[in-house]
Amino acid sequence: MVNDIEKILETIDLETTPPLEEPMRQYYFLKKARKYIEEASKKAGRPLTACTTTFGCQMNARDSEKLEGILHQIGYVPSQSEEADFVIYNTCTVRENANQRVYGRLGVLNSYKKKNPHMMIALCGCMMQEPEVVEKLQKSYRFVDLIFGTHNIYKFAELIVNCFECRHQIIDIWKDTDQIVEDLPSERKYPFKSGVNIMFGCNNFCSYCIVPYVRGRERSRNPKDIVREIEQLVKDGVVEVMLLGQNVNSYGKTLEDPITFAQLLREIEKIDGLKRIRFMTSHPKDLSDELIEVMKNSKKICNHLHLPLQSGSSRILKIMNRKYTKEQYLELVDKIRAAVPDISLTTDIIVGFPGETEEDFQETLDVVRKVRYDSAFTFIYSKRTGTPAAKMENQVPEDIVKDRFDRLLAEVQTISKEESKKVEGQVLPVLVEGINEHDPDLLTGRLTNNLLVHFKGEKELIGTITDVYLKECRGFYYMGEKLEEQEGSGTWHN
Ligand code: SAH
Numbered sequence: 001m002v003n004d005i006e007k008i009l010e011t012i013d014l015e016t017t018p019p020l021e022e023p024m025r026q027y028y029f030l031k032k033a034r035k036y037i038e039e040a041s042k043k044a045g046r047p048l049t050a051c052t053t054t055f056g057c058q059m060n061a062r063d064s065e066k067l068e069g070i071l072h073q074i075g076y077v078p079s080q081s082e083e084a085d086f087v088i089y090n091t092c093t094v095r096e097n098a099n100q101r102v103y104g105r106l107g108v109l110n111s112y113k114k115k116n117p118h119m120m121i122a123l124c125g126c127m128m129q130e131p132e133v134v135e136k137l138q139k140s141y142r143f144v145d146l147i148f149g150t151h152n153i154y155k156f157a158e159l160i161v162n163c164f165e166c167r168h169q170i171i172d173i174w175k176d177t178d179q180i181v182e183d184l185p186s187e188r189k190y191p192f193k194s195g196v197n198i199m200f201g202c203n204n205f206c207s208y209c210i211v212p213y214v215r216g217r218e219r220s221r222n223p224k225d226i227v228r229e230i231e232q233l234v235k236d237g238v239v240e241v242m243l244l245g246q247n248v249n250s251y252g253k254t255l256e257d258p259i260t261f262a263q264l265l266r267e268i269e270k271i272d273g274l275k276r277i278r279f280m281t282s283h284p285k286d287l288s289d290e291l292i293e294v295m296k297n298s299k300k301i302c303n304h305l306h307l308p309l310q311s312g313s314s315r316i317l318k319i320m321n322r323k324y325t326k327e328q329y330l331e332l333v334d335k336i337r338a339a340v341p342d343i344s345l346t347t348d349i350i351v352g353f354p355g356e357t358e359e360d361f362q363e364t365l366d367v368v369r370k371v372r373y374d375s376a377f378t379f380i381y382s383k384r385t386g387t388p389a390a391k392m393e394n395q396v397p398e399d400i401v402k403d404r405f406d407r408l409l410a411e412v413q414t415i416s417k418e419e420s421k422k423v424e425g426q427v428l429p430v431l432v433e434g435i436n437e438h439d440p441d442l443l444t445g446r447l448t449n450n451l452l453v454h455f456k457g458e459k460e461l462i463g464t465i466t467d468v469y470l471k472e473c474r475g476f477y478y479m480g481e482k483l484e485e486q487e488g489s490g491t492w493h494n
Pocket residue numbers: 094095208209210211245246247281282283308310348349350379380381382383384
C-alpha cells in the first residue's frame with residue numbers, strides 16, 4: 001500500500017491548493033510535510049527521528065501504527081528514544097493512573113526539548129478528548145506543539161504541516177465524527193500479525209466507563225474495506241489478524257446494508273493465506289448463537305474468547321448498565337463451552353464499583369471459580385469525571401477495595417496457573433513471534449489460546465506457524481520442543 005501511495009504522491013502538485021476530499025487531501029499534506037522535514041533535516045545535518053509511545057488498549061496501539069505510518073512516510077526515521085526530534089504520546093484515560101503517567105513524563109520531554117531546537121512534542125488519543133485536560137495543557141504545558149484527539153487522527157499529516165507553518169501550540173479536538181477515512185499509510189509492529197479496526201466508538205455507556213465519551217458513537221467500517229485491508233495484509237506476509245472494536249458483537253448494525261459480526265467473520269475466513277483470526281472485545285449482552293456457530297465451525301478463529309465480566313453480582317451489573325445478569329453470563333459460558341469445548345476464556349473484572357458489598361464481591365469470586373478463566377485482567381474501580389458512576393455517593397473505601405482486589409487476584413492466579421497446564425504434553429501449532437528476550441537460543445511463539453511457548457529453533461521460523469511439543473508448563477507459559485518431521489498447520493479444531 002505504501003508503494004501505491006508513493007505513486008499518488010508523485011502526481012501531486014504542491015503549487016495548487018489542497019484538495020478538499022479525503023484521503024487525497026492528506027496525501028497532499030504528506031507530500032508537503034515531507035518537504036518541511038527534508039529542509040529541517042538538511043539544517044540539522046542528520047536524519048530527523050520520531051518516537052511514538054502508546055499508553056492504552058489495542059485500539060490505541062493500532063492508532064499508533066497509523067501515526068507511525070504517517071511519520072515514516074514523511075521522512076522521520078523511527079526511534080525508541082524519547083529524545084527524538086518528534087515525540088508523540090498516544091494517551092489513554094480509561095483509569096486515572098493512565099492519565100497521571102502522561103503528566104509525569106511530559107516534564108522530562110520538556111527538558112529534552114530545551115536541548116534540541118528541532119524537537120516537536122505532540123499529544124493525541126483518548127485523554128485529549130477531555131476538556132479539562134486540554135485546558136491544563138494549554139495553561140501549564142505550553143511547550144507541547146500539537147494536541148489532537150481520537151476523531152481526527154487521519155489528519156495527522158495536515159496537523160504536522162500546520163506545526164511547521166505556525167510555530168505556536170496547535171489544538172484540534174473534535175467532539176465526534178461520522179467519518180471513516182480509508183487508505184492512509186500505517187506501520188506494522190509485527191510483519192506477520194496485525195490489528196484491524198472493524199469499528200470505532202461505543203454506544204453502551206457502562207456507567208463507570210469513559211470510552212463512549214472520548215471515542216464517540218459506534219461506527220462500523222464497510223465489510224468490503226475490511227476484507228480488502230486484510231487481503232493486502234496477507235499479501236504483505238500477515239498470517240494472523242486481530243479484529244478490533246469496543247463491542248465487536250454489535251458490528252454492522254448501523255451500516256447502510258447491515259451485516260452481523262458472524263457474517264463478517266465468514267467473509268474473513270475465506271481469505272486465502274490468512275491462518276488465524278482473533279477479535280476483541282466481545283460484550284456478553286450481544287454475543288449471538290450465530291457467532292458461537294461460526295466459532296465452532298471455523299478453522300481459523302483462535303480458540304480464545306475474551307468475555308469481560310466486570311462483576312459477578314447481578315445487582316451491581318444492573319447499576320453498571322451491563323445489561324446481563326450473573327445467571328445469563330454463566331449460561332452463555334456454558335453454551336460456548338458446549339460448542340467449543342477446549343476454548344480458552346479470559347475476562348476483565350472491576351473491584352470496588354460504588355456500592356459494592358462483600359456479598360457482591362463474593363458473587364464475583366463465585367463466577368471466577370465457576371468459569372475458571374485462563375486469565376483475567378483485574379482492575380480497581382477508578383472514578384472517571386463525567387460518567388454516571390462518578391456521581392454515586394456510596395464509593396467504597398480504598399482499604400476495603402485493596403483487600404478485595406488482593407483476594408480476587410490470588411484466586412484468579414491460582415486458577416489461571418492450573419488452567420494453563422491443561423495442554424501440557426500436547427503438540428499444538430505455534431505462531432513464532434520472535435527471538436526470546438532473555439535467551440537468544442530460544443524462539444517465542446503463541447498458541448491459539450494466546451499462551452506463550454519458548455522453544456529451540458532457527459530464526460527463519462519467525463512469522464510461520466509450526467507444531468511444537470508442549471513439554472513443560474511453567475506457570476503462565478510453556479517450554480516446548482519443535483517437532484522436526486512435521487509440517488506446520490494453522491488449524492486447531494475441526
Ligand atoms: N469495551 C470493552 C472494554 C474496554 S475498557 C468491554 O466492554 O469489555 C477495558 C477494561 O477497562 C474494561 O473491560 C473494564 O474492566 C476496565 N475499566 C473501564 N472503565 C474503568 C474504570 N472506570 N475503572 C476501572 N476499570 C475500568
